[in-house]
Amino acid sequence: MFKLAIKNILFYKGRSITTSVLTFVSTMLFVVFVSMQDGSHNAMLENSLKIYTGAIEIYHKEYRDVGGNEYLIQDVKTIIDKLSQIDAIEAVSARYETYGLLSSKGQSAASMVAGIEPSKERVLSSLYAALREGEFLSDTSGNCLYMGAELVKKLRLKMGEELAFVGSASDNSFAADIFKLCGVFKTGSFEFDSSSSFISRSYFDKLMNGENKASYIPVKIKNLDEVDALNSKIVEVLNDEELESLTWKTLMKTLVEAMEVDNIFGYISLSLFFVVIFFVIMIYGFVNVSSRIKEFGVLRCIGLSKSNIFLLLFYEIFILSSAAIVLAAPLAASICYYYSINPIVIEGIAEMYKDYGIVSDEVPFDFNIFTISWNLGVIYVLNFLSVIYPYMYINSFKPIEASRHV
Amino acid sequence: MFKLLVKMAWKNSFLRLSRTLLVIMMIGVSMSMMLGIQGLYDGMTVNMIDKNKRSDSGDISIYAKEYRIEKDLKHTIKNAAQIKEQLQKREGIEAVVLRLRAEGLASTARKSTFTTINAIDLAEEESFGKFSAFLKEGELDLDKRGALVGIELAKTLKIRIGSKVIFSTQDVSGEINSIALKVTGIVQTTNIVLDKSAIFVQSKKLYTFLGVGADEATQIAIKSHDEKLYASLKETYPNLDVKSFLELQPMMKMMQEMMRIFNSITFFIVMSVVFIGILGVMYVSVLDRIREFGIMLGIGMHYKYIRLQIFLEALFVGFIGYASGAILGIILLVYLRDYGLDLSAFADAMQSFGYETTVHGTIKFSYFSTTFLAIMSASVLSVLIPLRKIKTLKPIEVIKAEK
Numbered sequence: 070m071f072k073l074a075i076k077n078i079l080f081y082k083g084r085s086i087t088t089s090v091l092t093f094v095s096t097m098l099f100v101v102f103v104s105m106q107d108g109s110h111n112a113m114l115e116n117s118l119k120i121y122t123g124a125i126e127i128y129h130k131e132y133r134d135v136g137g138n139e140y141l142i143q144d145v146k147t148i149i150d151k152l153s154q155i156d157a158i159e160a161v162s163a164r165y166e167t168y169g170l171l172s173s174k175g176q177s178a179a180s181m182v183a184g185i186e187p188s189k190e191r192v193l194s195s196l197y198a199a200l201r202e203g204e205f206l207s208d209t210s211g212n213c214l215y216m217g218a219e220l221v222k223k224l225r226l227k228m229g230e231e232l233a234f235v236g237s238a239s240d241n242s243f244a245a246d247i248f249k250l251c252g253v254f255k256t257g258s259f260e261f262d263s264s265s266s267f268i269s270r271s272y273f274d275k276l277m278n279g280e281n282k283a284s285y286i287p288v289k290i291k292n293l294d295e296v297d298a299l300n301s302k303i304v305e306v307l308n309d310e311e312l313e314s315l316t317w318k319t320l321m322k323t324l325v326e327a328m329e330v331d332n333i334f335g336y337i338s339l340s341l342f343f344v345v346i347f348f349v350i351m352i353y354g355f356v357n358v359s360s361r362i363k364e365f366g367v368l369r370c371i372g373l374s375k376s377n378i379f380l381l382l383f384y385e386i387f388i389l390s391s392a393a394i395v396l397a398a399p400l401a402a403s404i405c406y407y408y409s410i411n412p413i414v415i416e417g418i419a420e421m422y423k424d425y426g427i428v429s430d431e432v433p434f435d436f437n438i439f440t441i442s443w444n445l446g447v448i449y450v451l452n453f454l455s456v457i458y459p460y461m462y463i464n465s466f467k468p469i470e471a472s473r474h475v
Numbered sequence: 476m477f478k479l480l481v482k483m484a485w486k487n488s489f490l491r492l493s494r495t496l497l498v499i500m501m502i503g504v505s506m507s508m509m510l511g512i513q514g515l516y517d518g519m520t521v522n523m524i525d526k527n528k529r530s531d532s533g534d535i536s537i538y539a540k541e542y543r544i545e546k547d548l549k550h551t552i553k554n555a556a557q558i559k560e561q562l563q564k565r566e567g568i569e570a571v572v573l574r575l576r577a578e579g580l581a582s583t584a585r586k587s588t589f590t591t592i593n594a595i596d597l598a599e600e601e602s603f604g605k606f607s608a609f610l611k612e613g614e615l616d617l618d619k620r621g622a623l624v625g626i627e628l629a630k631t632l633k634i635r636i637g638s639k640v641i642f643s644t645q646d647v648s649g650e651i652n653s654i655a656l657k658v659t660g661i662v663q664t665t666n667i668v669l670d671k672s673a674i675f676v677q678s679k680k681l682y683t684f685l686g687v688g689a690d691e692a693t694q695i696a697i698k699s700h701d702e703k704l705y706a707s708l709k710e711t712y713p714n715l716d717v718k719s720f721l722e723l724q725p726m727m728k729m730m731q732e733m734m735r736i737f738n739s740i741t742f743f744i745v746m747s748v749v750f751i752g753i754l755g756v757m758y759v760s761v762l763d764r765i766r767e768f769g770i771m772l773g774i775g776m777h778y779k780y781i782r783l784q785i786f787l788e789a790l791f792v793g794f795i796g797y798a799s800g801a802i803l804g805i806i807l808l809v810y811l812r813d814y815g816l817d818l819s820a821f822a823d824a825m826q827s828f829g830y831e832t833t834v835h836g837t838i839k840f841s842y843f844s845t846t847f848l849a850i851m852s853a854s855v856l857s858v859l860i861p862l863r864k865i866k867t868l869k870p871i872e873v874i875k876a877e878k
Contacts, residue, residue, distance in 0.1 A: 083755070083758075084755075135633065136583075137586075167587075170651060172645070172651065177579075178578065179590070180589070264589050322823060330825065333818075340508070341505065341509055342745070342748075344505055348501035348504065349755070351497065352494070
């Protein structure tokens, strides 16, 4: 049957070439498109995680939903000690975040002011790597403020200049102090750079009455793929019903949802191509089969069963699809691999979409053998489906009737 | 003769019914899907642009020269009220509004975040951009301490209707001042910046709070469809910063451009594949009847009549495919326009990116006209190769040939 299928493929060249070419095009389109979509999503997530958000963050329950100083974590040291027992954790720290007004000589702006542990933060986030001017904080940097470049611009500050802070402390009392600009960072995230400033906790805790307290505890883990398992472990180790440990999937729910929406629209667009290509492959298959009704009638008359006929059609489409996929898969995979290492750069896209949290002009592809495999699987399935109607059409003829068909 | 050819072409189009129906289905399904996708994507962009214009920039906005670089109350348009009067007298201007805007900190008892406070006149905003259509919750009431907040800001501050918010900022003299507000409504403008950070309050109240003169404003937004107005305003107000919508929102321009490119590429690919489909069927259809054409040529029928008949066959199939696609497409587009695609399961993401949770499509005549031309052209082109085959036929040989 396999030999017969090959003979038929070679005999009906027009149909064979069209089917293979269309399968080749759809394979290339599908694999490259999914790779680009996944790659850009992964990059967005990685960039967001790298900048400031931890892979896991531990909160007092209600802090995120209700907020307020009564929902600050109260016994930070004990929690950090417990977490240090877990090997899979790379770094852990405690952040104290508040919002207040910062005023330079002539300007005022609202800002998130966060007390951080500078030495731990160097490992935990990309704040240190984002340094553009001056210096990063240290545990002894006192009232030094490390500020986003856009906020510095807004306040028209120069390095070393002083600015006033007005906010409220952890006991809801009025908190005010004079800080000094010591460092400027630029992460590329417009919103973050225009609204955030950092100060060493050793100084800030005294001002905010925040010793041994934290807004939350960010955790950096060694392997991001194990985030769910590790999160369960953290919950188990902490064993405190008042705390909640959340992974980046919950913390960045909006971003994850946005990617899902993007995927939906991507697949809607792609489905259009698939429907058209599916129809054309089916039409060519049908045209081919309908010109061979007599041949199929004779085959049935000499003893071939319906399943043999199906097998023949299946072999034909399998060989044609495989020929196209064997050519397309390595080519598409190479493109994905190349652009995963050398991302496409679209100049100005980060600036243009800064309000949407885009921080880089690079659009990297994702190279994942599993993804490529299921993409190829989908193409195979579509091609197999395209022979169902032609097969049903042949079976609508009785063998004798088919053998006399003109 | 022409009548006879039309009759023959019509009958021959359906000689192999299953085959013809498959082609019609292919054209119909792919065309309706393409129209649906085009309408949906265009609808998203059009809706976003429309709401951005209505909620903020209008078609043209005027600022003080330095304001967009340094958003400070020092850089207001000093004679804004006078300019507004002048603009209202000009022909081609549909509406003008003055806005005052200041950045600051909004705090509830538990949360704080950065915000932008906007002084608006509700009646003027209504005639400018149907502001009431942005209301998602509560009511449009800016009396006393009433304030409207952007939907994303409300989420950040965890505030509801009736919540109290303290807004602190620097007034025109440089002093830090605070004002207590009560949330009366939550609005979604789909302008991502406003939804994330805007508080809207009554114009008079904010002017007093900030100590800004009644004639001043940070922005004059103009609604007009007069294409020459932009150049004219630039000339009239050389000391002010006159900006068109697309200058203020280059991202929208890029989005529109990207959508146009995407739709063109999609259109080209789909029509190319449709062409291959019609070609295959027409080619086989001609080959099946090659003896028939040989006989027709043999009994003296001129080649041009056969050519016309085959063209008509292709056009019939193409047209029926187009008609079925247009009907399906209209149904799909009307549904998308009236009911939209409900993405409320992803509400947070949609709102944070400036989209409504239900995405509505749009219908343009050009979708149907360009598709009609493309399908008819594809149908005509698809018979050129089969026709060459007939042209080179030797009638006697074909008639003698075994079937």
